Amino acid sequence: MTPLVEKAEKFVKKLFREKLPNTFIYHNFKHTQRVAKSTNELIEKSEIHVKQKEALLLAAWLHDTGYTETYSGHEEKSIEIANDWLRKNGADEELISDVSRCIRATKMSVEPSDLLEKIIKDADTSHLAQDYFSDVSELLRQELRLQHIKNFGAQEWVEQNIKLFTQKHQFYTDHALKKWKEQKDKNLQDLLEKERKIKKKIAKEETKAKLKVKYKDKSPDRGIQTLFRVTMRNHLKLSDIADAKANILLSVNAIIISLMIANLIPDLTAPTPDYHLMIPTLVLICFSVASIIGAIMSTRPDITTGEFTREQVKKREVNVLFFGNFHRMPYDQFEWAMNEIIHDHSYVYESLMKDLYLLGVVLNRKYRLLRITYNIFMVGIILSVLSFIVTYYVV
Template sequence: MSNIVSTTETFVRDLFKEKLSGTFTYHNLTHTLRVLKGTNEIIENSKINAKDAVILQLSALLHDTGYIESRENHEEISVRIAKEFLESQDVDKETISGVKECILATKMNHEPANLLEETIRDADSSHFGKKYFQEVSEFLRKEYSLQGVQEYSAQDWRDATIKLMVKKHQFYTPYAIKEWQPQKESNLAKLLKDKKKDKKKIKKEKLKAELKAKYKDASPERGIQTFYRTALRNHIKLSDIADTKANILLSVNAIIISLVLSNLLSKLDTNPYLVTPSAIFVLSSTITMILAVIATRPNVTRGKFTDEDVKNKDVNLTFFGNFHKMELSKFQWAIDELLKDRDYVYSSLTKDLYFLGKVLDRKYRILRWTYTIFVIGIIVSILSFAISFKASGQSVEEVTKTIVNP
């Protein structure tokens, strides 16, 4: 009968190699051989006769072959595969019947009825009482994930395993209780310890988050910083907008003056009625350009400060114009002094905000005048051209020909 065990092992090896999916990271040949090893341990240390030993060994090898077809009801499929294989090997019906009963006994909720069923159940779950329990358990979690059975987080899987070990699993045979139960209890104790440690960590992080949120809500510092940050950003953005507007006016009026000078200047001798409107047009554009340049013209500051200025908090170190001519060592010293005093920091930010506002006020006042003069100049120039054309007595076609043609 020992030959049938060897033949069956070869059969299972080939079957799993050819037909078992690679997603079975737990229910595979390694698990099968582990169950066979556990079965042999119990057989060697129990009063089990040779015939029953063969039944157990065959059951250990064939009990998970049904996974090649389906996870659902794999025990029944395993019974069918085992029956067909063993009959092809001329195994007697009594042995085949015993193998069938042992395979069906591996169902999770089945209560073993005899020593053989107890043995195969203990061997099938022997990893609970081994030092490599954690690694094997992770293989099963990975299998569930790969096959879309269920996704478990590390904490959820640990909790489910603890529940299984405490409420559903038990060893039945005297050998398993004596040899594997102590290690199972050690494995369970480690899981419980890890769970307790995680609970403390989660509780600590939750408390830390609550205190942090409470501190942020209660502390005025955050609101103050947000105010300065928002106000300064808005001022800088408005300054950029003002510079952009001034650059647009510069570009437009430069083009206007170029066109006027290139097209009308050479015709003023023969068309004197164009002198006044052209002069108004060029003058308004020139004034507009000058005001646009003034609006964007940078103000040069002395770029130096004294030790007394820092000590008296009279210098604003947030603006480059107050320190660009200072040596690095002096500037570093001044910054160190600034950072030591919270009130000095906020005072500097306030000054920076105030003077940025003053600069913006100047820019936008000049820009307002610039746009006003530009619009008025355009309107007056057009009216002047219209009056001059009418006074000259020329038709629209003649005037257009005079302006456009070189």
């Protein structure tokens, strides 16, 4: 490495540290080091003059200095910076000219015309044939986003890289063609595999979306689901309330009967029994017993057969959702019946409606019996009190 090349390396490092924005995560000093290393490798495998070797290494170190001032057209700005620096450091015009045309050759649109331009061209794109290509490629994608040039999606970026590999890029030097092309082809295979996986994932998501749209109308609407859920919950709450009311009647009347019997028996067995209290007491006991019977009737479950036939299921004559209709059936028959419902959306709605209707019928019976029972209890209390009053004044 000549003293001028060493100076160029230090100049570029200082320039990038002071003037290159942090958003340049690809075109930075590390990238320049890679290009200089690749340039040196190609020089060693080529027969070129020492003067040309120096020009190539200077071009490798200075070719991206224009990024400190502009992104678009950075090559020309790099040439300006390189020429100014070279003149200040005593370089002759021939060397400056060679460096300038080498930097200009790094443009994608420029076709190299001699060995120098071919070497710098291959060195600048040597990352395409390295095992770290995927990492530096992602850095370039993010740099383009940070520079507000273009925000490539993952699939679009892979497609752009494949296009670069297959249509826009080629190696020109013999060494690059022999030693680098194998890794480049491997990187291309990785890109093609990545593209295949991305397309497969997208196709899967599209299929999933289509199926979702397709079966959205066939599946129960959210509003219908809410309707059945809320209505069913309300019916169950009403059933619990009815059972609680029946339990209150049972408890109250059991206590009344216990107290009445406990007080009646001593009075009847006394030397001078109070027979005048027997009638009102018996009235209260009779009505209490009737109330207990009514409360029991309102909560007593109906006995069902627990069996059904396949014909009944096919004709939709049985509500398979109610346990009382299937508790004696073998599991395979119950599973078959449930599958018949699940695979027919209209049958699902019909079964839910039937279940809701039958629950309403049971609730009606419960509340009707409870109303009668409460009326009996109320009448019994009134008649008992009146009987006690009449007995007290008459006797």
